[in-house]
Amino acid sequence: MHIEAARPQTPTKIVGIGNTSRQQNEMAEEAAKDFVGLPDGVSHWDVLSLLKRARLAMNITGALISYLEFLMGFTRLQDWQPGSSPIVYLTVSAAASRRGISERQVLNIERALNRLGLLCWHDSGNKRRYGHRSPSGELKEAYGVNLAPLAALYERLLDLVEGQEQRALIWKQEKAGVQIHKRVLRERLTLNPGHAAADQAMSLLKSLPKRVEARVTITQLVQWSQQMKSLIEAFEKPATPDGETTPNGASTQHPGETKTAPLKERKTAFGGKNTSDRSEINFRHINTNNTKQSLSNERSNRRTLPSGNDLKSPLAANAEMALEKRKHGSAAPARNVSTTLRQWHLDFKLDFLSLALVD
Incomplete structure (x- = not known):
């Protein structure tokens, strides 16, 4: 059985509300009259979930949401289908008893929900709330x-x-952009503390909050990102001293000056490249390839040959002559001994032949 949510010709005036709330009351009653059910696949709990997520934008308190959820618990799915109406016929005293609040508080909460256009009343002639359902759960009569x-x-x-x-996604993206630009700007400031934009960057970083709160608007985040981005671009621009080229390609060399070639491109008269100048610190170069080093890593006074073979080095003239004499001296006794032995052998043969002839 279809229950028509009839709209009275003259909307009931709620005491202590005012004309603006009467207009919203009329709009709520108009919406109740045109109710044709929820879309397919949508339940009344889905509507309540959306309302909870949008309650801050609609300025709805948690107490109102809680009471509205309490009322929706007394409805059934068929009440939200076309041809029916989701009417809760629970009395004010019963609602106050179940919620643990006073009846006045129940009426105040319902009036607040009516001002927001979330409910209206389907009253009986004597303003009493009552109703009953069929065995199948369909509402037969409800006020x-x-x-x-x-x-x-x-x-x-x-x-x-x-x-x-x-908007929340855009806010998160802009917040991430602010954090990234803030970190990059700090790095540029650390690497180039003497840059012309260093003071401005320092003042901007000091003015930024340490933690970006949810109350910061997207517009403010975008403004911060743009300011830091412009400073980062200023740090990335190369310096323009005398003789170098500006970003637009114009040379900053003064008239009459000659452009000095870089150090690596300079060459001597013999065609070789110049090396770097001597250091201002007084130090000594050590050729580790041609220098003996002790275990204490100290330079030895003895120098080796470029080949590194100091054992087969040429001897001095006196040492060479002494060596030759030693060789000749050691060979002479050997020649004398061999000559003496041959002489003795020859004498022995002659003596033997002479004895044989005598016999």
Whole structure:
């Protein structure tokens, strides 16, 4: 059985609310009258989930959300289908008892939700709340709080949440950009502390907060990123001393000056490249290839040949003559001994022949 959420010809005036809230009350009643059910595949809990995610944008407190969730627990899925209405016929005293609050608090919360356009009332003639269901769970008759205006806000809530998520994503990206630019600018400032933009970079870094809070707007984040990006580009531009080229290609060399070739390109008159100048510090070059070193890594006074073979070095003239004499002296006794032996052998043969002839 279809329960029509009839709109009275003259909206009931809620005490202590005012004309603006009466207009919102009329809009809520209009939404309840045009209710045709939730879209396919969408439940009333999905609507409540969207409302929780968008409650900050709609300025809805947690107490209102909690009471609205309490009321939705008394509805069923068929109440949110076309041909029916999600009406909660729980009395004010029963709601106050279940929630542990006073009846006045219940009425105040319902009026606040009505001002936000989230519910309206389907009243009986005597303003009493009552109703009953069929054995299948379908509402036969119900008078009380009508939650149809909340279902009518589904499309609006969906768009609001999607826009909120998109803004949150952009905010995170801009926050990450600020952190990256901040780190890069600090590195440039550390490497080039004497740069012309160093003072401006230092003042900007000091003005930035240590922690980017959620209350910082996207516009402020973009402004910080642009300022740091311009300073980073200033640090990356090469310096333009005399004789060098500016970024636009114009030379800064003064008239009448000659451009000095780089050190690596300078050559001597013999065609060889010049080496670097002597150091201002007084030190001695040591040729480690031609110099003996002791175990203590000290330079020895004895120099070796370029080949490194100091054992087969040529002897001096006197030493060579003494060696030749030694060789001749050692060979002479050997020749005398051999001559003496041959002489003795010859004498022995002659004596033997003479004895033989005598016999």
